[in-house]
Amino acid sequence: MTTAIKPKLTLEQFLKLPETxxxxxFINGEIIQKPMPQGEHSTIQIDLCEAINQVAKPQKIAKAFPELRCTFGGQSIVPDIAVFRWARIPFLPSGRIANRFEIHPDWAIEIVSPEQSQTKVLEKLLYCSRNGTELGWLIYPDEESILAVFAGQKVELYKGADRLPIIDGIELQLTVETVFSWLSFG
Known part of the structure; x- marks a missing residue:
């Protein structure tokens, strides 16, 4: 279960708090602590980041970031994976990557943990969609399905051998079966 605390503080004050x-x-005026990732969640998260970065990073098309704070539209979220097109990644004048991402991700990916509210996680992806995110994935390990949220908040469910949608420019072909095959080491 996620813990919600009704704050009496602003987004700016929240951002000054120590990281947990x-x-x-900081969503809809509430401070919500994410659940601690477990085995399935961590496996999908790392393998999916690697799959995306393997094809998108060398050509400077995009980069997948695990657990990256994204602050935009009056909220501050930490998607399980935030994918940014290369041209939108904030860099410092020195060429180093910025620490603060005050923009929406191009592709936001969430992996539902057993104790997490599916509605709250979907609400976060819909918020991203309303604020410019091109694609969202809501991954359900228990059901081995993936819900995609497109621009305009169109939603589609994918299962089994269904080929998953990817943001334009990333030459990656994944099926739902492929994503969940990463959970088996045998």
Missing amino acids: EPASE
């Missing part, structure tokens, strides 16, 4: 482990998010 696991991360806390």
Whole structure:
């Protein structure tokens, strides 16, 4: 179960608080601490980041970031994976990557943990969609399905051998079966 605390503070005040482990998010005026990732969640998260970065990073198309704080539209969220097109990644004048991402991700990916509210996680992806995110994935390990949220908040469910939608420019072909095959080491 996620913990919600009704704050009497602003987004700016929230951002000055020390980081928590696991991360806390500021959504709809509430501070919500994410659940601690477990085995399935961590496996999908790392393997999916690697799959995306393997094809998108060398050509400077995009980069997938695990657990990256994204602050935009009056909220501060930490998607399980935030993918940014290369041209939108904030860099410092020195060429180093910025620490603060005050923009929406191009592709936001959430993996539902057993104790997490599916409605709250979907609400976060819909918020991203309303604020410019091109694609969202809501991954359900228990059901081995993936819900995609497109621009305009169109929603589609994918299962089995269904080929998953990917943001334009990333030459990656994944099926739902492929994503969940990463959970088996045998």
